[in-house]
Amino acid sequence: MDKLLLRGNGPLRGELRVSGAKNAALPCLAATLLAREPVVLRNIPHLRDITTTLELLSSVGARILVDEQLGIQVDPCPVHSLVAPYDLVRTMRASILVLGPLLARHGAAEVSLPGGCAIGSRPVNVHLSGLEALGAEISLEGGFVKAKAARLRGARIVMEMVSVTGTENLLMAATLAEGKTIIENAAREPEVVDLARCLVAMGARITGAGTSVIEIDGVDALHGAEHHVLPDRIETGTYLVATAMTGGDVMLRRTSATFLESVILKLREAGSEILEDGDGLRIRMKRRPVGVDIRTAPYPAFPTDMQAQFMAMNCIAEGSAMVTETIFENRFMHVSELQRLGAHISIDGKTAIIRGIPRLRGAPVMATDLRASASLVLAGLVAEGETLIDRIYHLDRGYEVIEEKLGALGADIQRVRTSRSVA
Numbered sequence: 001m002d003k004l005l006l007r008g009n010g011p012l013r014g015e016l017r018v019s020g021a022k023n024a025a026l027p028c029l030a031a032t033l034l035a036r037e038p039v040v041l042r043n044i045p046h047l048r049d050i051t052t053t054l055e056l057l058s059s060v061g062a063r064i065l066v067d068e069q070l071g072i073q074v075d076p077c078p079v080h081s082l083v084a085p086y087d088l089v090r091t092m093r094a095s096i097l098v099l100g101p102l103l104a105r106h107g108a109a110e111v112s113l114p115g116g117c118a119i120g121s122r123p124v125n126v127h128l129s130g131l132e133a134l135g136a137e138i139s140l141e142g143g144f145v146k147a148k149a150a151r152l153r154g155a156r157i158v159m160e161m162v163s164v165t166g167t168e169n170l171l172m173a174a175t176l177a178e179g180k181t182i183i184e185n186a187a188r189e190p191e192v193v194d195l196a197r198c199l200v201a202m203g204a205r206i207t208g209a210g211t212s213v214i215e216i217d218g219v220d221a222l223h224g225a226e227h228h229v230l231p232d233r234i235e236t237g238t239y240l241v242a243t244a245m246t247g248g249d250v251m252l253r254r255t256s257a258t259f260l261e262s263v264i265l266k267l268r269e270a271g272s273e274i275l276e277d278g279d280g281l282r283i284r285m286k287r288r289p290v291g292v293d294i295r296t297a298p299y300p301a302f303p304t305d306m307q308a309q310f311m312a313m314n315c316i317a318e319g320s321a322m323v324t325e326t327i328f329e330n331r332f333m334h335v336s337e338l339q340r341l342g343a344h345i346s347i348d349g350k351t352a353i354i355r356g357i358p359r360l361r362g363a364p365v366m367a368t369d370l371r372a373s374a375s376l377v378l379a380g381l382v383a384e385g386e387t388l389i390d391r392i393y394h395l396d397r398g399y400e401v402i403e404e405k406l407g408a409l410g411a412d413i414q415r416v417r418t419s420r421s422v423a
């Protein structure tokens with residue numbers, strides 16, 4: 001298993017290019033299963049979760065081609081299986097996203113239940129009750145969700161809780177349902193809007209994406225299209241925090257402040273200067289960060305996927321700060337690892353209280369989930385001495401060539417390949 005070795009090395013400086021959003025690319029890839037013709041997706045990041053999704057699409061029979069500009073073309077015509085197997089689903093919960101499209105397009109689907117996950121139980125009940133409202137017959141057998149419906153029927157669905165992939169699954173399914181579907185209490189995340197844009201390019205009729213009420217007029221078939229996936233706001237946010245923590249000056253290209261308002265607000269509160277500049281954002285930090293309180297909640301509030309990174313920043317900030325996690329019940333696993341680096345953090349239920357100290361000290365630590373891993377990388381950038389991060393396969397699920405991107409900004413970071421490493 002690969003590890004990352006970091007040595008605290010002063011301010012990050014320079015320019016980097018933000019990749020396409022993983023959490024938009026995944027539903028768009030699933031959406032290709034709805035079409036009757038090939039769909040081309042651009043700006044797809046090169047990540048483990050994407051490879052898993054491509055394997056999943058191939059396993060049901062879709063043909064995948066990479067074109068000369070690295071666009072990914074998915075031809076759904078040869079699909080012959082409607083089963084998403086446990087081996088693939090267990091490595092990536094977002095595999096549940098193929099349930100809606102397979103069911104809507106082929107009248108049946110069997111998707112393995114994702115099972116537990118490091119950051120909480122993460123059930124899929126709202127995906128299933130929404131599909132039932134659209135007329136699907138759902139059963140759970142042998143660890144699989146089995147769904148059937150000759151043709152889905154439009155319906156009014158009030159989602160019991162705001163779920164991002166839940167909204168995406170229902171949105172995709174409803175595009176081919178007979179009649180109108182209204183999804184209330186829908187997730188408003190930019191990735192939902194990006195998926196809706198992709199579906200509209202394929203011929204779907206959707207209004208209201210980005211608000212909490214989405215209306216879909218079902219159509220008989222969807223056609224081929226080309227879609228450019230939006231920039232990754234969490235990757236952007238992670239590099240903004242890295243720069244703020246190291247007192248650096250970095251230009252992030254091919255991204256935007258539009259979808260990051262709550263994060264940028266908090267970074268400014270911490271003392272950084274952030275300017276929009278052409279196709280990107282420039283951040284400068286001339287002081288030690290000031291501790292900032294955050295509370296995660298669905299978009300447009302502060303994203304849970306940025307919680308761990310802000311926790312890392314608060315560890316070396318001036319003053320104390322409170323971090324409250326309201327989305328996932330077990331998303332403080334980075335705390336004990338940050339404590340190994342010397343951080344002063346105490347937990348009281350859903351809230352962590354952090355007393356900032358001037359310097360962390362390097363130590364061997366273990367990554368536990370995707371964003372927790374990112375927080376350890378950030379801490380390693382400013383820790384005195386060596387930080388060795390184990391289990392970085394979590395990081396490879398969501399950050400494209402993180403060691404190259406940070407290395408180009410002056411960080412002392414290297415991947416240590418061990419003999420048991422799998423290519």
Ligand code: UD1
Binds near residue numbers: 126162164
């Ligand atoms: C998506 C993102 C993930 C992000 C999360 C919250 C993708 C691929 N992943 O995950 O990076 O951290 O949104 O912004 O886009 N819930 C239920 N029942 C359900 C569905 C969800 O109880 O049927 C709960 C979850 O346990 C969680 C909350 O609802 O507590 C929000 O989860 P959800 O928005 O569904 O997260 P994901 O879509 O899995």
